[in-house]
Amino acid sequence: MKRKNLITLFWISLATSLFFFFVFTDEKSLDNFILSLLISFMYSFILGMGNGLINDFLNKKLPWSEATTKRAIISIVSILIANTILVYFCNYMNFVIFQKAATTEEYFSGKYNYINWFTINVALLISAFLHARGFMEELKKTSKKEVVEQKLIAKSANAQFESLKNQLDPHFLFNSLNVLSSLIDENPRQAQKFTASMSKIYRYVLEQKDKELVTVEDELEFAKTYCDLLKTRFEDSVDFVFDVKKEDYRRFVVPLSLQLLLENCIKHNFATSSKPLIIKIFSENDTLCIENNLQAREQIKESAGIGLSNIVQRYSLLTKRNVFIEKSKDYFKVKLPVLSAKPNVVSEKIEDTDRAYERAQKRVKEIKSFYGNLISYCIVIPSLIIINLITNPNHIWFYFPMLGWGIGLAAHGMNVFAIGKNWEERKIREILEKQNKQ
Template identity: 75%
Template sequence: MKRKNIIILLWVSLGTTLFFFLFFNQEKTFRNFMITMLLSVMYTFVLGVGNGVINESLNKRFPWSEATKTRAVLSIVSIIIGNFILVYLCNYMNYVVIQKVATTEEFFSPKYGVTNWFMINIALLITAFLHAKGFMEELKKTSKKEVVEQKLIAKSANAQFESLKNQLDPHFLFNSLNVLSSLIDENPGQAQKFTASMSKIYRYVLEQKDKELVTVEDEIEFAKTYCDLLKTRFEDSVDFVFEVSKEDLRKYVVPLSLQLLLENCIKHNFATSSKPLIIRIFSDGDILCIENNLQVREQIKESSGIGLANIVQRYSLLTKRNVFIEKAEDYFKVKLPMLANKPNIVNAKPDDEYKTYKKAQKRVKEIKDFYTNLISYCIVIPFLIFINLYTNSKSHWFWFPMLGWGVGVASHAFQVFGIGESWQDKKIREIMNKDKK
């Protein structure tokens, strides 16, 4: 047990000693004070340490955050059985061994039954409060831990996304300068036009590179402008076909994806007037396809694969839908998912996850309500017993509220931890599965 808990138990023992010595002890002698202190220390440490051991054992094997239902049931059972044993042990030591006001037979007779039951309820009250406090502390720790984890995931995803986007500038500039270098030697006039057009295209790159998604319409317009540049160099050797339906223009794709894929088509295939390279950009359902006839060029240097890998990774951060690649003997095709709306970099909580969160929140409220009911029972019933015995010891009317409310508490526990909504959901799923078969 921690030193802090021992100090707390000592203070509780001292406070209990002073309370009983000053208000319930007629002879204010040193001997009576020491007996009262001995009894207070015994009750405090036996009940405190005993319940502490039970609570710590349950925390290790059945943490609140991992097995809430099992832990709640075990907590209820353990505090009832544990306190029943511990209270009887303390009362036996008090009345039979220390004060010697009763024999063993008298202690286990109905004469001391009310006293034992009163003490058990007091112990249950304190223990139920401590278990509820432990539950709330564990819930608070778990919530903080989840918030920290989500922040780390968000920071990691943002950092990764920024890193991927930063690859676009040098990649685009490097490939454009390669094209420009070739044009300077082949056709200086076209090189000047290419330089002017490249400045316009690079402006688009700078505008869009910080965006997660752009509309298909914007990306198609940019791709057409970029295709004009390629036509400037390759003339009749390259042909572009755009067949994107109007309703798909409002959907979203990752920015510069078409430009990167067009670069790949030119880079990995040869194009001549007799064997032109035909590149088709068309929509197929919610897929944007970029397809070219396969005319593989011999590569002196192995490709780095930055362009396609960049697109795949950016899509993986934005959606669960994948980028597909098809390669046949006569064609090469890349399929880009078109998204109907803009998700965040760290995907927003889906409907099923949100429902699960709300269900868990409702579950926590049910457990809190049950512990409130249990604590209220443990407070009110001992008070009623005290009032009944103090005013009229012959008529024990406290049994009626004690048993009636006790049945209610038991029913509440059975509902929360026995056949609550989880049981209903399980049965519903079983019936639905049978119907599907």
């Protein structure tokens, strides 16, 4: 047990011994005070430490967060057995050894069964409080850990998305300058036109690279301008075919995806007037396809893989739909998902995390309310039992508040831990998942 718990037990033992000494002891002597102190320390430390050690052991071997139901069953069984044994031992030491009020035969004959039963109930209430407190601490740690993990995931996704978008600017500029350097030697006049057009295209890159999604129409207009530049350089060696459905124009794709894929087509295939490279951009089953006849060139230098992998990763952060790649002996095709709505998954993750944190806070308040109720029950009911037994032992009335409040406490616990909003949300998710599978 922790030092803090031992100190708490010490003060509880001292307070209990003083209470019983001044209230229930007729002869106020030093011997009786020491006896009262000894008995109080015995009950407090044996019952408190016994239940505390059981709770600590179960926390290590079977944490609440890993197997809640199994842990609850084992906790109930263990505290019933342990407290029965510990109470019988403490009462035996008290009445037979210290006070010498009974012999061993009288103690086990059933004369003290009522006192044993009463003490066991008090011990069980205290033990239930300790285990409930352990459960609450474990739940708070788990909830806090989950919230922190979700925030880290959201921040990581956001940082990853920004990193991917930042690849586009230098990547486009590098490839465009390569094209321009080739044109300067081959056709200076075309190089001038290319420079003017490149400034227009680069403006689009700067405008769109910070966006998560753009319309298919905007991306096609940009792709056509870029294809004109490629046509300027390669002339009859490259041909472009656009066949995108008009209804797809107002839908969305990741920005600069067509430009990256067009670059890949040029980069990984050879193109000549006798064997032109034909690049098709068309609609197919809610996807935007970029297909080229396969004329693979030998790669002197291994590709960095920025283009296609960038697109795949950006789509993975924005939607559950995948980018599909098809390759055969004759063609190479990439299918980009065309999205009907404009999702904002990164910000949604952060919002979902904030909502999860709010739910976690609300959950902790509900649990605190329950344990406040439980602590009150553990304090008030034993006090009522003591008052009843002292004032009118022939008329037992403490059963009524104990049972009534106990039923209410059980209902409160069931609402918080079993059939509350958490259970409702879980059932709603199960129903929605079944409907989605149909």
